[in-house]
Amino acid sequence: ENRSNASLEFYGSHDILRRDIAPIAKKLLCCAISYAALKGNVYISDKHTKTAIPASMILKYIKTHYATVTLEELSEKYSYSFSHTSRLIKQLTGTNFSKILTKTRIEEACRLLTTTKHSVSEISSQTGYGSVEHFNRTFKAETGMSPTEYRRTAAKGGIPGNGLDN
Numbered sequence: 001e002n003r004s005n006a007s008l009e010f011y012g013s014h015d016i017l018r019r020d021i022a023p024i025a026k027k028l029l030c031c032a033i034s035y036a037a038l039k040g041n042v043y044i045s046d047k048h049t050k051t052a053i054p055a056s057m058i059l060k061y062i063k064t065h066y067a068t069v070t071l072e073e074l075s076e077k078y079s080y081s082f083s084h085t086s087r088l089i090k091q092l093t094g095t096n097f098s099k100i101l102t103k104t105r106i107e108e109a110c111r112l113l114t115t116t117k118h119s120v121s122e123i124s125s126q127t128g129y130g131s132v133e134h135f136n137r138t139f140k141a142e143t144g145m146s147p148t149e150y151r152r153t154a155a156k157g158g159i160p161g162n163g164l165d166n
Contacts, residue, residue, distance in 0.1 A: 058089065062097075066104040067128035071097045105129070106142045113147055114154040120147045 058078060062069055074097075075085040089097050105127045112123045124135035124147075139147050153159050 058085075059092070059100075062100055063104055066101060066108060067126065069101065101128075102138060102142065106139060109135070109139060109147065110143070110150065110154075110159075113151045114159075123147065 058074060061074065061077065065073075071086060072082060074080075074089075075082045078085065080088070086097060089100065093100060109123050109127045112118060112126065113120075116123075118126070120136070121132050124132045127135070129135035129138070136146060139150070143150055145153065150159065
């Protein structure tokens with residue numbers, strides 16, 4: 001974030017550069033940091049304890065425990081406050097915990113829909129949704145189709161990748 005703010009200052013009085021290029025540069029920087037974090041090349045420093053935690057550990061924990069993980073659980077696990085953990089995730093990924101968790105859950109649901117014969121209700125439960133209705137609404141919002149439509153379309157070979165817009 002500090003580096004991206006420095007890049008914004010660099011553009012200074014050049015309004016067209018600041019308006020058009022700076023947001024793109026900031027987004028690219030966030031993507032680069034996220035990628036590096038997933039590869040284990042970014043560490044989160046805690047100035048109070050002088051320890052560093054690989055950012056990849058936090059992101060990997062979310063991806064591994066997507067069905068049950070909460071922001072409170074992450075905060076406790078890595079000994080950060082709730083708000084500090086939330087800020088770190090936002091700085092590392094450019095998005096918030098809730099969006100990362102939703103994307104991870106829906107990606108897993110897509111995988112299960114295309115590789116298993118589990119019911120939509122079972123997949124909803126396996127991916128951490130408390131109700132099938134909530135799962136169906138979220139799935140449709142993320143993919144543009146219901147889980148059943150997704151499964152049918154995927155079976156016909158009509159869905160490239162994981163079916164999500166990245």
